[in-house]
Amino acid sequence: MSRTIKPADERRRELLNAARHLFFDRGYDNTSINDILNVVGLSKGAFYHHFSSKNALLDGLVDHEVADLYQATKAACLQPGLTALQRWQRLFERSAQWELANKTNWIVLLTSLYRDENLRYRLKLTQAAQLTTANLFSQVITQGVDEGSFSVTDPKACATILVSAHQALSDRIAELLLSQQNPAALDQIHQLCQATQELSERALGAPKGSLPIVDRATLAAWFQSQESPCAD
Amino acid sequence: MSRTIKPADERRRELLNAARHLFFDRGYDNTSINDILNVVGLSKGAFYHHFSSKNALLDGLVDHEVADLYQATKAACLQPGLTALQRWQRLFERSAQWELANKTNWIVLLTSLYRDENLRYRLKLTQAAQLTTANLFSQVITQGVDEGSFSVTDPKACATILVSAHQALSDRIAELLLSQQNPAALDQIHQLCQATQELSERALGAPKGSLPIVDRATLAAWFQSQESPCAD
Numbered sequence: 001m002s003r004t005i006k007p008a009d010e011r012r013r014e015l016l017n018a019a020r021h022l023f024f025d026r027g028y029d030n031t032s033i034n035d036i037l038n039v040v041g042l043s044k045g046a047f048y049h050h051f052s053s054k055n056a057l058l059d060g061l062v063d064h065e066v067a068d069l070y071q072a073t074k075a076a077c078l079q080p081g082l083t084a085l086q087r088w089q090r091l092f093e094r095s096a097q098w099e100l101a102n103k104t105n106w107i108v109l110l111t112s113l114y115r116d117e118n119l120r121y122r123l124k125l126t127q128a129a130q131l132t133t134a135n136l137f138s139q140v141i142t143q144g145v146d147e148g149s150f151s152v153t154d155p156k157a158c159a160t161i162l163v164s165a166h167q168a169l170s171d172r173i174a175e176l177l178l179s180q181q182n183p184a185a186l187d188q189i190h191q192l193c194q195a196t197q198e199l200s201e202r203a204l205g206a207p208k209g210s211l212p213i214v215d216r217a218t219l220a221a222w223f224q225s226q227e228s229p230c231a232d
Numbered sequence: 233m234s235r236t237i238k239p240a241d242e243r244r245r246e247l248l249n250a251a252r253h254l255f256f257d258r259g260y261d262n263t264s265i266n267d268i269l270n271v272v273g274l275s276k277g278a279f280y281h282h283f284s285s286k287n288a289l290l291d292g293l294v295d296h297e298v299a300d301l302y303q304a305t306k307a308a309c310l311q312p313g314l315t316a317l318q319r320w321q322r323l324f325e326r327s328a329q330w331e332l333a334n335k336t337n338w339i340v341l342l343t344s345l346y347r348d349e350n351l352r353y354r355l356k357l358t359q360a361a362q363l364t365t366a367n368l369f370s371q372v373i374t375q376g377v378d379e380g381s382f383s384v385t386d387p388k389a390c391a392t393i394l395v396s397a398h399q400a401l402s403d404r405i406a407e408l409l410l411s412q413q414n415p416a417a418l419d420q421i422h423q424l425c426q427a428t429q430e431l432s433e434r435a436l437g438a439p440k441g442s443l444p445i446v447d448r449a450t451l452a453a454w455f456q457s458q459e460s461p462c463a464d
Contacts, residue, residue, distance in 0.1 A: 055348075116287075120351060157427030164400030165393050172392070193387035202434040 010052045014040045016061050017057055024108075027117025028058065058124055066128040072098060077136055085145030088211055091136060096214045100221055110174050121213070126167060134163040141204060151205030162203055169196045177222060186223050244282045246272045248293050251381060258270075259349025260290065290356055298360040305320070308317060309368055316376030320443055323368060328446045332453055342406045358399060366395040383437030394435055401428045409454060420453050422448055 007066075032045055033054055043095040051057040078090040098137040101104050113122040137159035144150030152158045168190055176185040193213045201211050238246075250271040254263040265279055265286055283289040312333040331338050345354040369391035376382030384390045404424055408417040425445045433443050 010436070119355065123351065154423055154427050154428055155421045158431065160404070160424065161397050161400055161428050161431055165397045166401075168393055168396030182434045191386055192392065195386050196393050197394055198385055198430075199390065199435045203431045203438070205434070 011040075011046065012044070012060075015042070015047065015050055015057065016064060019057055020061055020065075023061075023118060023121055025114045027112075028054075029117040029119075044149075054172045057119075058121060062121075062124045065125065066132055069129070070132050074132075074136065077140070083149065084147055085149050085206070087140045087143070089205075091140070092211075094212050096218050100218060103222065109176070110178060114174065114178055123231050130163050130167050132140060133166065134159045139227045143163050144204065144206075149206065152203070153175060158185050158203060162200060165199055169193065174212060189219055193219070243252075243272075243278065245426050247274070247279065247282055247289065247341065248296060248439075249394070251289055252293060252297075253297050254342045255293075255350060259344075260286075260353045261349040261351075281359070289353075290353060294353075294356045294360045297357065298364055301361070302364050306364075306368065309372070315381065316372050316379055317438070317442060318370045319375070323372070324443075324445050328450050332450060335454065339409070342410060346406065346410055359401075360401050362395050365398065368393050369395050376436065376438070383428055384435070390435060394432060397428060398429055401425065418451060421451055 001130065015036060019036050020033055022039065031054075033044070036057075037044065037047055044143055051060060065109060069215055073094045074092060076094040077087050079090075082090070112118060138156050141152055141155040142149055143169070145155055172192055173189050176189050179185060182188075197211055197213050198208075199211075200206075201208055204211070238461050247268060250264070251268050253368040254267055254271065263286075265276070268289075269276065269279055274440050278286065283292060294354055304325060305326045311317050311322075312346050314322070344350060373382055373384055373387040373391055377384055377387055401424055408414065411417060414420075429439075429443055429445050432438075432445075436443070
């Protein structure tokens, strides 16, 4: 019997890809290690060579996804030569643009993550995303304090706490986006964005209006139907 | 065969109590409806008379526990005749006192909730606690704005966002309390409390130092051993 020998990295990636599809399709709780192995055609031994458990695979998947999701935003935010205010603005501007450009995929991602069987997946993804964001916040706040544009006693602790306010906003936006029945969803999201902006500006000692999160037109685009009307 | 007929409320409470003990002992994920029925000696029919599923029982349990946990703090905070600043201070003062007075039970509760098998239980408890706290915050902030001691554009949205900053603090405190090995835990908790206080005061437009969360002596008491030395 001839067998193709693949590099270990490639096998690992195959396992992660197969797992990701299954988690999206039927949920993390409803996917067994055997289900993943059936897709990639590997043995249990090969699985345990890469991951000690399904939970450890989830950790690997989440690290991979967060690195992917934040790559462009992080690069835009940390580009050399920017002021702290510019970095903060970029962080939110690029995230909002990127998410909207990938709107259909985002809705699929959120719908899947908010399934009850993906609670653990969603929670791990949220925690890893928060850690990455807190690191970015901390760097930007420290620079802002040095430049005198922000005024914060403890930049690192402030970043840790402030990031959870932003996470709460993201969670509420996701829930409201998924609640198609709610006609007031856009208004509620807009109000929460403004409250989070006010809180952030005050927490950082930044001027009123200097740290916008997302404008109403960008928010409204999330509520427009996917198909644009054809004029002919 | 003679059978004691108990009122429906009492049976419901028995089911909740049995479930609570099992979730604490072996975790929510590892407890089946049959396990609960074996403890109380009831049939499946009796279970489904009260709850549509194990998940629905968890919702009932969480509602019950949050109502219990917040009863004293809520009464102290909403006592008639107080200013908003006094209400805010009471909310944190009473919570801290109550938790410390029940220190041993709290550590048991937290240890159990942070087990991987109780992720769902912890998350539901956290969400329900946040909702209760957000309602209290909202009432107090609205009063503070009316009195002129707070300055906030949208009290309700601000409460929703601010409560998650406080939840992040509680989560980090719990994790640090449970990480016995970490000698810097007390300092880290103290720093996060101060950062959350600064953020809250600024978010509410309240004077610096007016909204303490918990003093260092109270925090330090969490790190002292349970047995006090006997002098004889």
